[in-house]
Amino acid sequence: MFSYMSMSSSQTSLRSVNVPPPAIQARVIQDPHCKSGEDVWEYAISRSWLNKWASLAAPATSQQHRPSNEPIGPLVVREIDVENCYIGESVWSVLLSWHGLDGGSYKRRRHVNPGYMPLTSEGGQSCHVLADRHLDILMVTLCGLSELDSPDKHHILQLYAWDTVTFWEDQFRQRVGLPEKTQLRIWLIAEHDDNETCVQLPQSSQCSMMQHLCQVCPELVHHLVQRQGRCPAPEHQAAFSSFKSTASAGYLSADPEDTKSYLFQELLLQRYKISIAVESVVQSQPGTDLLTGIGVGAVNLNWTPTGDKPPSWENRLKEVLDQIATNMHGIVDGQREKVGTVCKDVVRGAVSESERLGEQLREKIQAAETKGKSLSAQEKDINERETVLNEKLKKFKKGLADFLIEKKRLEEEMRKIEEMNKIAESKIKLNVGGHKFETSLDTMTKDPQSVLGFMFSGRHPIKREADGSYFIDRDGTNFRHILNFLRDGDSSFSTMPADVKALRELQKEADFYKLSGLIDFLSMKVGS
Structure with missing residues (x-):
């Protein structure tokens, strides 16, 4: 089994001398859509052409389905891009070297990862x-x-x-x-x-x-x-x-x-x-005539009769050479003057350009120095601000450390106060407006956010009466409903009085003791 890896993009102009049959092509390029890591470009190719290539290059599964050696034809790129797909440059260059490009198609490509x-x-x-x-x-x-x-x-x-x-x-x-x-x-x-x-x-x-x-x-x-x-x-x-x-x-x-x-x-x-x-x-080509090409001009080699005898060939040749030399001297003098003028113009232009570039360079250097001074001033200002911020940060950290120490001390004192004020007995006697009640510490602290839960939390000292009870200056008529709510929660609602007046009195007591669950229930009952 062959395994196609990648090809350099420089091979896109190569042409295969002996094009292999489609079956061999498929063994070399197993997946035409696979892109090499070296592919920068991907090229458009007709989907129908690629499908035809794949079908002719498909491996044989039976004697009736042997790979065909039918020619596939040149590579085709469609005008409408949705009829094309894009394949990696390395695979495309190989297919191009085998099949060439259709005369009516033109190459189209785009980046693989733009x-x-x-x-x-x-x-x-x-x-x-x-x-x-x-x-x-x-x-x-x-x-x-x-x-x-x-x-x-x-x-x-x-x-x-x-x-x-x-x-x-x-x-x-x-x-x-x-x-x-x-x-x-x-x-x-x-x-x-x-x-x-x-x-x-x-x-x-x-x-x-x-x-x-x-x-x-x-x-x-x-x-x-x-x-x-x-x-x-x-x-x-x-x-x-x-x-x-x-x-x-x-x-x-x-x-x-x-x-x-x-x-x-x-x-x-x-x-x-x-x-x-x-x-x-097109680029104009210089003349090929030797004498005309070097600018000598026409030289008359014809003999014009001036006497009885034609001049000897040596004299005629000498005359021609003298004429050429004369023309050459004139040309050299003229060209020397032209070259001198051109050189002077070139030098003047170069000097002028050099002066212009020098002026631009001086302006850029001056601008850079100005910007450098501005940056130095900004850097100094930033350093000063950084110093001030560091001092503030240091003070803040010290204040935070002192705060945490003080917080820890206060929490420790609070814990000691709670321990000192904590009620040791589990049974509590209450005197609510002259009505005597006995209950447990767990019942009284059932709702820590209530007044009763706050009183018996141990965070504050509570004065006892002579008989050992705790006096609460409130109407004790409805206090039993308060205790039932603390003991039984929502299930105590069925024992609440049905009379609206009694419910309103109980609502006032619930507001005083800040029992949110009972307040909600009574508000709904009284409101209905």
């Missing part, structure tokens, strides 16, 4: 924005420069905006039908309302198309920066896996209306129309 990309804003400030391989699609009009005003000769081209200009040169050349080695001059044109901005793209540039696009559409940088906090539009949310990592990191807005959109949609909303115009250029 990440953050550098951009320069209108003011020259650098920033990084999170690229999106699904959304950053640009729909442009492509044509020859001379056909700019001929809509019937325009092509609609879909491209990934973060790809390099160098990559798209080949695609532009193919779409407008120019030979492979033709040199191009590429113009990026942005129409906005009634204005038109035209920028010439540098040849063989490794800058992204997005960088140049932001030059003609300055608002685009702000949109890309703001877009990082937005959710995907509902119609795109299920399709775009790139949103998952962003959402899990917590970068998405909570507002469902604040959504992301395709790049070309955003440009349409901002009333931009983007066009690419190309023209083929």
